[in-house]
Amino acid sequence: xxxxxxxxxxxxxxxxxxxxxxxxxxxxxxxxxxxxxxxxxxxxxxxxxxxxxxxxxxxxxxxxxxxxxxxxxxxxxxxxxxxxxxxxxxxxxxxxxxxxxxxxxxxxxxxxxxxxxxxxxxxxxxxxxxxxxxxxxxxxxxxxxxxxxxxxxxxxxxxxxxxxxxxxxxxxxxxxx
Amino acid sequence: xxxxxxxxxxxxxxxxxxxxxxxxxxxxxxxxxxxxxxxxxxxxxxxxxxxxxxxxxxxxxxxxxxxxxxxxxxxxxxxxxxxxxxxxxxxxxxxxxxxxxxxxxxxxxxxxxxxxxxxxxxxxxxxxxxxxxxxxxxxxxxxxxxxxxxxxxxxxxxxxxxxxxxxxxxxxxxxxxxxxxxxxxxxxxxxxxxxxxxxxxxxxxxxxxxxxxxxxxxxxxxxxxxxxxxxxxxxxxxxxx
Numbered sequence: 141x142x143x144x145x146x147x148x149x150x151x152x153x154x155x156x157x158x159x160x161x162x163x164x165x166x167x168x169x170x171x172x173x174x175x176x177x178x179x180x181x182x183x184x185x186x187x188x189x190x191x192x193x194x195x196x197x198x199x200x201x202x203x204x205x206x207x208x209x210x211x212x213x214x215x216x217x218x219x220x221x222x223x224x225x226x227x228x229x230x231x232x233x234x235x236x237x238x239x240x241x242x243x244x245x246x247x248x249x250x251x252x253x254x255x256x257x258x259x260x261x262x263x264x265x266x267x268x269x270x271x272x273x274x275x276x277x278x279x280x281x282x283x284x285x286x287x288x289x290x291x292x293x294x295x296x297x298x299x300x301x302x303x304x305x306x307x308x309x310x311x312x313x314x315x316x317x
Numbered sequence: 318x319x320x321x322x323x324x325x326x327x328x329x330x331x332x333x334x335x336x337x338x339x340x341x342x343x344x345x346x347x348x349x350x351x352x353x354x355x356x357x358x359x360x361x362x363x364x365x366x367x368x369x370x371x372x373x374x375x376x377x378x379x380x381x382x383x384x385x386x387x388x389x390x391x392x393x394x395x396x397x398x399x400x401x402x403x404x405x406x407x408x409x410x411x412x413x414x415x416x417x418x419x420x421x422x423x424x425x426x427x428x429x430x431x432x433x434x435x436x437x438x439x440x441x442x443x444x445x446x447x448x449x450x451x452x453x454x455x456x457x458x459x460x461x462x463x464x465x466x467x468x469x470x471x472x473x474x475x476x477x478x479x480x481x482x483x484x485x486x487x488x489x490x491x492x493x494x495x496x497x498x499x500x501x502x503x504x505x506x507x508x509x510x511x512x513x514x515x516x517x518x519x520x521x522x523x524x525x526x527x528x529x530x531x532x533x534x535x536x537x538x539x540x541x542x543x544x545x546x547x548x549x550x551x552x553x554x555x556x557x558x
Contacts, residue, residue: 147454151479159477167370184474191455191472191479251360252367269332270361271368276332295330302360 154194157203158187164204164272165211171267172215174256182218186210205282208272212282246312247305254304262297265290319343325350333357422500423508423517426526429475430493431511433482436469437493441486444470452481456496456548458521464545465538476500485542487534494542498523515539521548 165186169179189210197206255263268274268282276294280287320328320343328335333354344351430436443466452470453459458481460467468491469484481496497517502524508515515528515535520543527539 148457151455151457154479162477163371167368170370171368187474187479188472247363248366251363252370255364255367266364267368270364291328291331294332295327298330298333298357298360298364301364302356305360305363 150194154191157197157200158190158207161204161207162187165207167271168208168267169211169215171255171263171271172212172260173219178215178218182211182215185218186214189214204272205274205278208268208282247309250305250308251301254301254308257304258297258300262293262300265293266297269294322347322350326353329354329357333361422497422502423506423526424510425476426495426517426528427508427510427513429473429482429495430513430528433471433473436471436482436484437491439468441466441468441491443467449483452483453496455479456481456498456521458496458498458546458548460542461545461547464542485538487529487531487538489531489534490529492527492529492531492534492538494538495526496520496523496546496548497526498548500524518543520546 162183165183166179169182169186170176173179173182186207190207197203255266258266264283265276265279268279269276274282276287276290280290283290320339322343325340325343325347328337328340329350344354449460449467449470452472455472460483464485466486467483468486469482471482472479473482473495474480475482475495475497476499478499480498483494483496484491485494486492493515498521500517500523502517502519504519506517508517508526508528512530513528514530514532515526516539517524517526518539525539525542525546527535527542529535529538
């Protein structure tokens with residue numbers, strides 16, 4: 141096959157496989173770092189890395205975990221580089237964090253804020269399970285931890301979110317009374 | 318041995334959708350745990366919705382997130398509802414206006430250049446041929462030497478596609494050239510935003526965006542690039558190397 145044809149095929153393959161996953165990649169990157177700018181940079185760089193190493197992807201069915209792994213590594217790289225600039229989000233008062241929410245229900249906004257405040261170790265498996273649909277075995281492989289640890293983190297994450305949601309609902313109820 | 322309530326709730330808290338038979342049996346046989354499972358599944362629905370963010374819902378960075386909101390979130394007076402409706406109407410109209418392809422493409426090109434300031438800084442030294450070729454390859458294009466001195470060549474993600482992002486040295490300064498295979502324009506589209514001027518013109522299967530800060534340079538580089546650009550609509554081999 142001529143070089144131009146192979147290049148065109150490569151581009152088509154990339155568009156078919158990778159483009160539909162952009163939103164998922166962005167969401168994953170965002171929830172890893174909780175920073176839109178960082179997420180955009182991570183996804184941009186991850187896409188370029190994916191383009192360069194597209195030939196390494198043998199199994200089309202494995203494209204999503206392959207890309208998520210690239211995003212995860214790229215996030216670690218970029219986060220390390222930008223760490224000094226990004227330290228204050230955990231201390232934001234609740235009123236400021238409300239700006240992170242879109243126009244959803246109060247419950248969704250409360251849960252989103254609570255997820256934002258979760259430790260990284262709790263937030264990531266939750267994102268992989270609920271948003272990406274991975275099993276606890278797959279999450280354990282991706283995060284290089286034991287399945288038992290994943291189960292514990294998921295349990296604790298939901299417990300924290302449930303408590304926060306109950307408190308928020310009670311506060312809203314009292315505010316109306 | 319049947320599952321205890323404690324064990325059920327531990328599993329349910331970690332995997333509300335657990336498909337184990339003993340889990341399902343306990344759920345059916347225990348009203349309290351059944352209610353707990355329903356609550357966990359409802360919580361998961363909220364979590365999924367909360368995680369499904371869109372880039373446009375978010376502040377650009379943490380500094381922006383940290384700025385105080387423009388308006389307190391206390392109970393709004395009735396008139397605010399009317400004002401909000403008007404504002405929403407205006408916002409929707411603005412979004413529609415902004416989403417018109419002509420405006421948004423030019424805007425996004427400028428935004429891309431602004432977010433890549435390193436492309437315009439540094440000395441006017443030509444990039445390696447291999448680097449230039451690699452950047453052009455993603456669009457199936459090639460560029461003759463008459464285009465001028467190419468000082469920057471990168472593959473960038475633009476509107477979900479990989480595109481060549483070049484900077485050609487003009488007589489007075491750098492001029493950005495982006496090869497947009499997927500962006501078709503029927504006529505030249507002006508760019509005049511953020512201190513940049515330029516144009517997006519039809520080329521190959523799509524278009525090229527040419528922009529800079531010196532109007533004389535833009536015209537010069539645009540003409541040179543259009544002359545030097547080999548960008549077949551169907552990039553079939555023209556000759557065998």
